[in-house]
Amino acid sequence: MTVNIERPELLGAEILENEVLSASRAPALPRIVGVGTATSATSYSQQEVLDAFGITDPKIRSVFANSAIERRYLTLPAQDDEGNRHPEPQGDLLDKHKALAIDMGAEALQACLKRAGAELSDLRHLCCVTSTGFLTPGLSALLIRELGIDRHCSRSDIVGMGCNAGLNALGVVSGWSAAHPGELAVVLCSEACSAAYAMDSTMRTAVVNSLFGDGAGAIALIAGGEDDPSAVTEGPRILKFASCIIPEAVDAMRYDWDRTQGRFSFFLDPQIPYVVGAHAEITVDRLLQGTGLRRSDIKHWLVHSGGKKVIDAVTVNLGLPRHDLRHTVGVLRDYGNVSSGSFLFSYERLLDEQVTQPGEYGVLMTMGPGSTIETALVQW
Template structure:
């Protein structure tokens, strides 16, 4: 990884003021509800180190200086002597199926309750995961698990990584816009406990110190907000509009974040290049300015920033390059502290926390940002 991966600084944002151009943007869809769920057991970082009998001081320091206090995990089963038993790749796939279906179902139900809608109202279901592979996919399994309409349109997005939540939101927003008044739901279900490889290397230690289990769901409707089938009209009228998306694939860093086959451990294993926080941070300005181009908005016009909880160094790098404050990313750092990196659904946990604060005012803008393998940064602009 070299500095050649870093972009030149782009020009200043569009000088037009807020609202002049965004008033002409068609609202792709409105966000009606949000719901989240986690697995059953949480552990402190010290708990995880002790459970896995990690004594290496460098690895312990990595865990304990991660800005993470607790994570929800399903650790390997214990043997008769109390040590954690090894899990074959087939066992991990079974774990992924069990956890992802359970968490995904609970997040979906919580989302619909928040939207004032029912399972019968869902016309389109998009499910995102990168922590396991299933055929049929999670969308079909969730439809069966919850007794949803078997004629519900669906799609599964598999393997895109931590950025995938916004890739999927783009597709779901497009479907909702093309089908006014019909309810579309996206579910991100990440059983990160099923994607772990344990050895004594720093490569696996970085991953093992970071990720946690979690699922998040978000409901959208296109057209007039009060047209949503089954949704409560008052809640629908308060829903933010999804205005625009922008992406950036850092092609020179395609291998910097990857999930591939580890021949020595005979399983899939995630890899993070140690330079990736700086590469992502340096490109955050480029893609954010692209998102705001033509809208009449400057970064200073954005009231709410919901950034993926990718890790302490990633968050710091994004803050520095975008000129954000600790307050701007308080939900991002709070989710990292309480859950770790939840992969594709992390930004939705932050969105839920923002709504719980009840500080958003009508007309305010928000930027959603995720980053992951590719290396990729995805962004979305929303307005309440």
């Protein structure tokens, strides 16, 4: 394929046409037309979380203090008459997951639709992402009932994939959107990380407890053909996706059953930031392969707020200036790691800056269990 460097605005359409279609007609490219976020009700500083659980171990306190997080939204166990908080049984945690996922998800979805200039009645596909609990029927069905969404709205649920899952869902729903031009689809990531909060004195638990927070993010898509006069013209087009799984690190991030506590608990290998960082360059290069773009051509980077060491490793391995990850760093500081929806919090902040220009390119990147890296290329 010959890349038209004189008209860079045509690049995304040419890439997708070459890879997906043999016909001469340009495909219906999905555009991002709205975003919205929400959190649970109460935020805590790292010191307040330590105090709430009476943690005095200096090593654990150091983990919290050096997390680059100032505040997180959490729904902690209620205090007893003596002011103590006790571990919650798995059944109560599942109830917490359901309640928070619905509440935050409904708020984020409606904020997203408002920004897109749409109503609930316009929604034609709803894809819900969550990893902090299991629901049958899924979160999509519960939200359709809760919000009175049209019963004929198609839906999908992506459960248990972890922090990378927002981009996995975006890839799937982009395909749906391209097949249904002019129809509105939403990917909703609703993560009640408080429902995965363990309470013990181990360093494994301390690392997890210092990092995650409650949050939901939603992103709206509409596709339209280039020759369609009614096609949406605002918002970045989604051009391409690239993935990388690291099989040798499949156990480095996991959410599994803790027989001692009789509940699920999350595990993060201390080496995971460096494993992810080492594979970030490979994945981005694959994303840009065949586009004629270099990393220096990417004006906007929206990376998952996985933790300070993860962000540092990605920054170093991709050779990015700190300014390029300002939103990723800011979201980590203000919300902690809100799992699959973290990159949507960053995208919302980028839109609020109003700095993007037509023709500019952006890369979205998430990481999670597998271990996996997911990326997407977009163009304004």
